[in-house]
Amino acid sequence: MKKDIIPYSKPSIDNSDIKSVVSVLKSGMLTQGKNVPKFEKLVSKFVNAKYAIAVNSATSALHLSCLSLNLKKNDIVWTSNNTFVSTANSALLCGAKVDLLEIDLNTNNICLEKLKKKLASTKKNKLPKILILVHIAGMPCDLKEVYKLSRIYKFNIIEDASHALGSKYFKDPIGNCKFSKITIFSFHPVKNITTGEGGMAVTNSKILFNKIKALRTHGILYNNNSIKKKIGKLPGFYQQKYLGLNYRMSDISAILGISQLKKLRLFIKKRNKIAKYYSKNLKNLPLIIPKFHKEYLSAFHLYIIKVNCKNAKKIRDEIFYKFLKNNFKINIHYIPVHSHPYFQKLGFCNKIFKISELYYNTAISIPIFPNLSLLNQKKIIKIIKSSFVTKN
Ligand SMILES: Cc1ncc(COP(=O)(O)O)c(C=O)c1O
Incomplete structure (x- = not known):
């Protein structure tokens, strides 16, 4: 008899997950339906952030987060050397440069002391525009300390919390964005909950929320009342404002996320x-x-x-x-x-x-x-x- 292979991680899918996915399949509304906004609302409530944008992977969430912070050619991003390549790639995809930070063997996260030294010894015009923190294995980085540095050296913080949905920093859930501009999560099948493939960006900034939301759908603004009124167009009229992508999450994924989040x-x-x-x-x-x-x-x-x-x-x-x-x-x-x-x-x-x-x-x-x-x-x-x- 063939023996079962035990992987390092595995999704926990039960009948309630299967039932919910089937209900969306039967509804005919497979994408751009009500489940994506519902899932976004539930995640933002869970992590205590004001806004959430569901996408088709954490990689997409990272890319859109960098774009929303106007990351461009000649800008610099620092991140941990101990991460999945997509963390660093998100910066490269915007044309920016990447530098990698050495880790601390106690936490497997970036080494705070080395970060401090590197910031202090870096010329002003070579300082990062963004630092992407990675909470490896779900263990939070010391957010308060990094936030203090971000005030001194004027960089933005994105939290790559692909591993950390459900983690807490002191009493606060990771994702509340008290010490960062944006936090992203992954819902890949090996992660803490799954949507098949999927990700989410959460933020407390309305400006970043609107930008990421538009970039997720080709840079298009839908239902923008000011546009409709100004030009006198019919409902459904849309305008492309930015160069965006199609990084949308489907309703099939979102309903699975809703069901998984309960557990x-x-x-x-x-x-x-x-x-x-x-x-x-x-x-x-x-x-x-x-x-x-x-x-x-x-x-x-x-x-x-x-x-x-x-x-x-x-x-x-x-x-x-x-x-x-x-x-x-x-x-x-x-x-x-x-x-x-x-x-x-x-x-x-x-x-x-x-x-x-x-x-x-x-x-x-x-x-x-x-x-x-x-x-x-x-x-x-x-x-x-x-x-x-x-x-x-
Ligand atoms: C730390 C980290 N960042 C980003 C990603 C990318 O996640 P996704 O597969 O959802 O794009 C992963 C996935 O392995 C990850 O572990």
């Missing part, structure tokens, strides 16, 4: 329970394991372990292959951005990101998702422990 708190609880179980059982091994922050809640989108001893890479590779042999399809988050051929061509080959390299050579994301069975959690722990048993 988000439960999903985060289950992820945290698994994380606690892992931490309890892995704490005495030569590993760096995720910390539970006293003041923040991580959504635990990922549980990243790092081997921390002599021959760390060799042992990490052994663990990796053991997982594959036992039908666990694990992963590493992420291959450092600077090391991809495209970024090497941009000139990153000469930069040395020692910490990112160390991270990449020692890290593994072990499976974590709401329906991961206790039996599989035990198997996962056993595989890791067996790699540290001294061989005679």
